Amino acid sequence: MNPDTLLAIDIHTHLETSCRNPFDNYGEEYDRAADKYFKSSRRPTIDETVAYYRQQNIGFVNFTVDAESQLGRRRISNEEIAEAALANPDIMIAFGSIDPHKGKMGAREARRLVQDLDVRGFKFHPTVQGFEPADKMAWPLYEVINEHKLPAIFHSGHSGIGSGMRGGGGLRLQYSNPMLLEDVAINFPDMQIVIAHPSWPWQDEALSLALHKPNIWIDLSGWSPKYFPPQLVQYANTLLKDRVLFGSDFPLISPDRWMKDFEEAGFKDAVKPLILKDNAVRLLGLRSGGTAAATAAPPAVPPPAAPAQP
Numbered sequence: 252m253n254p255d256t257l258l259a260i261d262i263h264t265h266l267e268t269s270c271r272n273p274f275d276n277y278g279e280e281y282d283r284a285a286d287k288y289f290k291s292s293r294r295p296t297i298d299e300t301v302a303y304y305r306q307q308n309i310g311f312v313n314f315t316v317d318a319e320s321q322l323g324r325r326r327i328s329n330e331e332i333a334e335a336a337l338a339n340p341d342i343m344i345a346f347g348s349i350d351p352h353k354g355k356m357g358a359r360e361a362r363r364l365v366q367d368l369d370v371r372g373f374k375f376h377p378t379v380q381g382f383e384p385a386d387k388m389a390w391p392l393y394e395v396i397n398e399h400k401l402p403a404i405f406h407s408g409h410s411g412i413g414s415g416m417r418g419g420g421g422l423r424l425q426y427s428n429p430m431l432l433e434d435v436a437i438n439f440p441d442m443q444i445v446i447a448h449p450s451w452p453w454q455d456e457a458l459s460l461a462l463h464k465p466n467i468w469i470d471l472s473g474w475s476p477k478y479f480p481p482q483l484v485q486y487a488n489t490l491l492k493d494r495v496l497f498g499s500d501f502p503l504i505s506p507d508r509w510m511k512d513f514e515e516a517g518f519k520d521a522v523k524p525l526i527l528k529d530n531a532v533r534l535l536g537l538r539s540g541g542t543a544a545a546t547a548a549p550p551a552v553p554p555p556a557a558p559a560q561p
């Protein structure tokens with residue numbers, strides 16, 4: 252990926268439909284509740300996502316959420332995403348997602364994804380995966396991420412998943428309080444922790460933590476910038492201008508809509524390019540002219556054959 256020629260880098264996009272696994276309808280009620288909450292049921296395939304971002308000339312980080320333990324539902328494979336990134340290195344970067352309940356087995360998978368498939372970071376969703384971020388259960392996984400000095404994006408704040416379901420679908424919002432990341436940041440100081448989204452109802456906790464711990468970043472995904480809390484814009488313009496990142500949460504919000512609203516949300520002109528691209532270039536270790544700073548091993552697995560639609 253050559254950052255010079257890209258308009259922006261979107262650090263936060265999801266793959267929510269697989270072209271490899273047969274569709275697993277177990278737990279489909281979570282999808283229907285989310286469709287209702289987000290007023291959308293759009294779930295583009297990986298090829299559609301790549302084509303869209305290439306047309307927009309926006310680089311993107313893509314991942315799934317492995318929550319097999321709490322939801323009982325088969326995940327989308329990390330390989331599907333990693334191999335798409337290897338096939339489209341001009342525009343796409345893969346992050347992995349491993350359910351922390353997988354313990355050491357999950358840590359082995361993480362190591363393999365980084366070493367063999369050029370995965371450049373990981374995504375966690377404490378509410379949907381059902382774990383407290385500092386739970387020792389997740390430490391073998393964090394050790395791998397810390398060792399490779401990689402970013403880890405953690406969902407924070409309210410979640411649309413489970414919203415409106417009986418008992419909130421059993422999902423705990425409290426696990427996504429960003430202050431729970433403090434012990435993780437202390438024990439894994441080389442892991443670059445990205446607090447995803449405006450962290451409402453804990454926005455001030457996120458800002459305080461980022462001010463205090465240099466390995467904490469904030470991504471601005473999931474909300475239109477029109478609705479950002481004023482203190483988030485204020486700190487992004489000043490003390491945190493080097494650690495705030497553009498993310499959309501695609502397909503929930505499209506990057507073109509996000510960027511349009513961003514123009515009018517009170518960000519300083521001098522800070523906008525940092526948020527849209529420069530900070531992500533540093534976080535991801537990208538180099539001007541192309542290729543990542545880290546040299547990745549060639550793919551161990553050949554690219555997928557023609558996928559079957561779910």
Ligand SMILES: [Zn+2]
Binds near residue numbers: 265406447500
């Ligand atoms: Zn997300």
